[in-house]
Each structure stands twice: as C-alpha cells, then as structure tokens.
Amino acid sequence: MNTKDQLDLKINKEWCKGCNICVSFCPTNVLALDHNEKIEIVNIDACTKCGLCELRCPDFAIWLGGKDNE
Amino acid sequence: MSSNLINEYFRESKLPHIWCPGCSHGIVTRAIAKAIDELGLDKDKVTIVSGIGCSSRAPGYMDFNTLHTTHGRALAFATGVKLANPELDVIVITGDGDASAIGGNHLIHAARRNIDITTIVFNNNIYGMTGGQYSPTTPTGALGTTAPHGNIDKPFDIAQLAAAAGATYAARSTAYHTTQLIKYIKKGIQNKGFSLVEAASICPTYYGRKNKSGSPVKMMEHLKNNFVDVKIIDKLPEEKKAGKELMGEFKDITAPEYTAEYLKLIDRLKGAAK
Numbered sequence: 318m319n320t321k322d323q324l325d326l327k328i329n330k331e332w333c334k335g336c337n338i339c340v341s342f343c344p345t346n347v348l349a350l351d352h353n354e355k356i357e358i359v360n361i362d363a364c365t366k367c368g369l370c371e372l373r374c375p376d377f378a379i380w381l382g383g384k385d386n387e
Numbered sequence: 388m389s390s391n392l393i394n395e396y397f398r399e400s401k402l403p404h405i406w407c408p409g410c411s412h413g414i415v416t417r418a419i420a421k422a423i424d425e426l427g428l429d430k431d432k433v434t435i436v437s438g439i440g441c442s443s444r445a446p447g448y449m450d451f452n453t454l455h456t457t458h459g460r461a462l463a464f465a466t467g468v469k470l471a472n473p474e475l476d477v478i479v480i481t482g483d484g485d486a487s488a489i490g491g492n493h494l495i496h497a498a499r500r501n502i503d504i505t506t507i508v509f510n511n512n513i514y515g516m517t518g519g520q521y522s523p524t525t526p527t528g529a530l531g532t533t534a535p536h537g538n539i540d541k542p543f544d545i546a547q548l549a550a551a552a553g554a555t556y557a558a559r560s561t562a563y564h565t566t567q568l569i570k571y572i573k574k575g576i577q578n579k580g581f582s583l584v585e586a587a588s589i590c591p592t593y594y595g596r597k598n599k600s601g602s603p604v605k606m607m608e609h610l611k612n613n614f615v616d617v618k619i620i621d622k623l624p625e626e627k628k629a630g631k632e633l634m635g636e637f638k639d640i641t642a643p644e645y646t647a648e649y650l651k652l653i654d655r656l657k658g659a660a661k
C-alpha cells in the first residue's frame with residue numbers, strides 16, 4: 318500500500334471527456350477544465366489525496382499514482 | 388497512461404471507452420474492478436457475463452474471462468457457466484432493461500434458486516443504447532421517447548424484487564456513493580448464493596436530456612441528495628422523507644446454494660448406485 322506521501326495526482330487528458338464531475342466534487346478545488354474542456358490540475362498544493370476524483374471519474378482519466386511507478 | 392488498477396484489470400487497447408461524457412457506467416465498472424482487486428481474487432477465476440445495452444458493453448473493456456451474450460439472457464449464460472465450473476466467481480453486468488424487462492424472468496428464477504452469482508445492475512432508469520425508451524424502472528411521470536407525455540407505469544425496485552424472489556444478498560448504492568458501492572459489491576461476491584447489487588446510475592444523454600435533469604454534475608448531485616440509507620430513513624422527520632429513495636442493504640442471509648445442492652445430489656445418486 319502506498320502512503321499518501323508516495324501518491325501523486327495524475328491525469329490523462331486524452332481519455333478525459335470534460336464531464337466536470339471530478340472538478341465539481343473535489344472537496345478542495347484542485348481541478349478545473351482547460352480551454353479544450355479537458356481536465357487540468359490548477360491547485361496541487363490543496364490536494365489532500367482523498368481519491369474521490371479517481372472514484373468518480375467515468376473515464377479513468379484521473380488517479381492517484383505511485384510517484385515511482387511509471 | 389493509466390492507474391495500476393486500470394492497467395491490471397482492463398483491456399487498455401480498447402480504451403477510451405465509447406460511453407458518453409458523464410455516463411456513470413464507467414464509474415460503476417471501475418467500482419467492480421476495485422472490489423475484485425480489494426478481495427484479491429485470481430482474475431483467471433473470475434468470469435464476467437453481460438447481456439446487451441450500453442452497460443452490457445462493460446465486460447468488453449475488462450480483462451477477465453468475459454462473455455457478451457444476448458439481450459436479457461446474461462443470467463441464463465451465467466447459470467450454465469457456474470454449474471459447469473462452480474469454482475469460478477461469476478459476475479453478471481446488466482442494465483435495468485436487460486435485467487428487469489426482457490430478462491426479468493431469468494432474474495427472479497436465478498434469485499429463487501440462490502445460485503452463487505453476483506449481479507450488478509447499472510440502473511439508469513432508461514434504455515440508453517436504443518435511444519431513451521422507458522424501462523421497468525423509469526419513474527412514474529418521467530419522460531422517455533416512448534413516453535412523450537409522461538410514463539404511467541409504476542417502477543420496479545430491482546433490489547427489493549431480487550430480495551423477495553430469494554436472493555440472499557441484496558443492496559443498492561449509487562454512482563455517487565462509490566465507496567458504499569464497492570463495499571456492497573465485495574459483500575455480494577463473498578456471499579455464497581445469489582447476490583444483487585443495484586447501482587443507481589445516470590444517463591445524461593437520454594434520460595437527462597429528455598427529463599431536463601441538467602448536466603452530469605446536476606444528475607450526480609441528485610443521486611447525492613435523493614438517496615437515503617435504509618438504516619436512517621426512520622429517524623428522519625416526515626418532511627425530509629418525501630421523495631427520497633432508499634439505498635443500503637436490504638437482505639443479507641444464509642441459505643442453501645444451488646450448485647452446492649446440485650453437487651450433493653450427484654454425490655447421493657452416485658452413492659446409491661454403488
């Protein structure tokens with residue numbers, strides 16, 4: 318199991334369909350859609366690594382990955 | 388590029404999937420993979436069976452033994468798989484139409500037999516794939532392409548239907564309440580008998596557009612605000628109960644399981660023949 322420190326918020330813009338679900342339900346407003354309506358990380362310092370975005374992204378386009386696993 | 392979970396349990400060459408922006412089928416599909424991962428199941432011993440529908444396309448993306456069958460018949464195929472290979476964990480992925488309209492009889496009889504299959508119903512209250520016709524779970528008054536003036540049918544409660552028909556585990560969560568959903572799927576898979584887990588879902592393209600439900604985010608908010616756990620509903624004041632739908636666990640009991648009973652019967656007859 319990764320501890321929170323070892324986790325890193327990752328996105329895959331190619332798979333993002335711009336539904337805005339992760340943006341709206343992130344408790345600390347870390348996320349936004351860019352001018353192409355694709356996911357963008359705008360405030361990484363506020364991320365608590367709660368993982369809710371990963372749980373609710375319908376397109377597997379955002380997740381908490383291990384820092385050293387890719 | 389993807390997470391370890393997607394890497395391990397999905398056929399990445401088939402991704403991104405074809406579901407519409409904001410369709411919750413992806414959320415529920417990921418929840419199933421997450422539940423399997425948390426249980427530590429051997430993926431070669433997991434078989435996922437589906438019928439036809441947007442939801443039923445899910446197994447095509449999932450890297451297990453998978454079977455994409457005909458509309459409504461997933462449970463019939465799954466029954467065959469399970470009886471021939473009782474050691475497999477058999478999971479059925481089905482839509483509300485697939486499970487409770489054309490496949491309604493398969494559902495109640497699989498439940499009645501208490502065969503060890505876990506059925507996950509992606510209930511978006513509509514036929515998504517064919518363009519928004521009303522289904523047996525479309526709420527009274529809601530609009531569909533076949534109910535342009537409002538649906539006059541009363542909806543099924545699929546989880547309670549399965550419970551009444553003999554399922555030994557029956558629960559409902561939503562695509563918003565993903566943590567509970569994963570927990571119920573795990574309990575369903577672990578239950579030795581017929582389990583049904585309903586995932587209240589959103590179809591922004593047909594249900595949402597027809598019923599002016601707003602964006603996928605608005606529809607997710609509706610799931611968040613409208614579903615109340617069966618354990619706490621009685622504690623709510625009357626005015627807060629109005630219009631609410633129940634989620635939670637409706638049944639969790641132990642009863643003789645079908646494949647086990649069948650094997651016992653074979654043993655008994657073999658013993659008698661000696």
Ligand SMILES: Cc1ncc(C[n+]2csc(CCOP(=O)(O)OP(=O)(O)O)c2C)c(N)n1
Binds near residue numbers: 442458509522590
């Ligand atoms: C025997 C048969 N009848 C009708 C159809 C057409 N059909 C395809 S999918 C579907 C309904 C899908 O609705 P649901 O199961 O709720 O899944 P969703 O697409 O909403 O996920 C129907 C009627 C079919 N494929 N086969």
Ligand code: SF4
Binds near residue numbers: 326343
């Ligand atoms: S992990 Fe939590 S806090 Fe961080 S972006 Fe995702 S939802 Fe927001």
Ligand code: SF4
Binds near residue numbers: 332
């Ligand atoms: S939930 Fe997923 S698909 Fe939707 S905007 Fe966020 S990253 Fe994109």
Ligand code: SF4
Binds near residue numbers: 409441442516590593
């Ligand atoms: S039509 Fe509805 S159920 Fe089908 S993929 Fe689109 S949003 Fe999902």
